[in-house]
Amino acid sequence: MRSFAMVLGIVALASGMAGAQQEFTDADLTGARFVRSNLQRAYVERCTLSELQMTQITEATKLTLSHCRFGQSQWRYVVLDDPKLEYSRIEGLRGYDVEFDEWQVERSDITDSVLRYCDLREIELENCSLRDFDAEYCSIPSGRWRNVDMSYGNFEGCDLSDSRFYRGSFEDARFSYVDFTDVVLENCDIRGLVINGVRIDELLR
Numbered sequence: 001m002r003s004f005a006m007v008l009g010i011v012a013l014a015s016g017m018a019g020a021q022q023e024f025t026d027a028d029l030t031g032a033r034f035v036r037s038n039l040q041r042a043y044v045e046r047c048t049l050s051e052l053q054m055t056q057i058t059e060a061t062k063l064t065l066s067h068c069r070f071g072q073s074q075w076r077y078v079v080l081d082d083p084k085l086e087y088s089r090i091e092g093l094r095g096y097d098v099e100f101d102e103w104q105v106e107r108s109d110i111t112d113s114v115l116r117y118c119d120l121r122e123i124e125l126e127n128c129s130l131r132d133f134d135a136e137y138c139s140i141p142s143g144r145w146r147n148v149d150m151s152y153g154n155f156e157g158c159d160l161s162d163s164r165f166y167r168g169s170f171e172d173a174r175f176s177y178v179d180f181t182d183v184v185l186e187n188c189d190i191r192g193l194v195i196n197g198v199r200i201d202e203l204l205r
Helices: 001-014
Strands: 024-025 033-035 044-045 053-056 065-066 069-071 074-081 083-084 089-091 095-096 099-101 102-106 109-111 114-116 119-122 125-128 134-136 144-149 154-156 164-166 175-178 184-186
Touching: none
Parallel strands: 024 044, 033 053, 044 065, 053 074, 065 083, 069 089, 074 095, 074 099, 083 102, 089 109, 095 114, 099 119, 102 125, 109 125, 114 134, 125 144, 134 154, 144 164, 154 175, 164 184
Antiparallel strands: none
């Protein structure tokens, strides 16, 4: 019955039911695929979304994901406008050419994730883990990062200009060819942090 309800919900979303809020609660959406779908004002709570695939999502304004678990998800050509993610865990996210506009993330754990050629503007993260995060040629300007663990992350060719990091961790993180214009690091752990081949903590000794 739950699987049947899930299929009906996905079909409804894929049909582009604009204006009506779509809601998934306590559902197992493992292996679900959203292709050319409208997720405007969709609300997903306490759901499992392992192996979720999202392709060509052009409308996801005010999408809310609460207390969810992701595993090995793939997102391609997805636009998320003003989405919100809270109390969730994401493992193995793979994103390509994804746009996150005014993304808010709170108390979430995002591990072993890769983003390539993605646009994450004015994102706000608080009390989150981004350990082993891999971002390549992404635009991530004007972000506000508060108490975010970015240990062992790898950022290459990314724009992080005008971002603020407060009480975060950059332990053994690596940044190559990154735009750090007007970036502020306040009370952050920078042990082992390498920027363009230079270990920053050694410069401060």
